[in-house]
Amino acid sequence: MLNTSTKSPLPGDVAMWVLILAELSVFALLFLTYAVNRQIHPELFFNGQQQLHPIAGSIITIALLSASFFVALSVNLFKQQKSRRAAYAMWTAVSFGLVYLAVKSWEYQQLFDLDIGLSTDSFFTFYYLLTVFHLLHVILGLGLLCYVASKLLTSKWHEPNIMESIASYWHMVDLVWLILFPLLYLVH
């Protein structure tokens, strides 16, 4: 059984959590602006959403959730002194992150083929703003995960604080997508 009587310390560095709260605040403002604009232009947003691929959005969601699972698993294995297995779990997480990049690229390509860009209408301005901003966070997160995964293969590396901080950042990216996905793809 998990010990529920004692409180655990915050995983990672407090500075990372402050950054996470700041990032989440920026995304929250973007989500609320999107929601208000959707109510102002319901038909335009509905037509825009019909151009998106819910299956692609679902694959992205599952890929990001899977990446988050393997990142959390990697942190647990690292704490259990199983560095090599932790490295494999982290590389698996990176692979799922690459699935996200591949599907997102395909999705953008489909839209570009239809001549749909940033200035097509206000729905797609929001779509690109939100998804590209999120994509940049994913790319940064993937870079950090690769750094940790490569360090884990060297047996002398023991920086649980750095690992937990980077894992928390990745989970934040996932949390943002969990809100973004229904807004863009499902609620129409």
Add this chain to the structure above:
Amino acid sequence: MSKNTVLFITWVALIILTLIAVIVGESSLHISSTLLIVILVLGAIKAQLLVDHLMGLRYVAGPWRLALSLYSIVLFLIITLIYLLV
């Protein structure tokens, strides 16, 4: 139950909840108020699972878990109100 088992169960639950949300979302062209609430509640449950088990904040001291939990719940609540009332 080991931490890794809890993680695995959380992962499976998150994927199942995602698939349910997609099925609900794609069940009709224009989504009704009830389905809207279902999708956003599913989103809030997923966010809570992520905060508690993947981020590992369930047993963390201080206001961090509360802050992260309120983030998704309040955001989904405001969005629901905007969609239903504005």
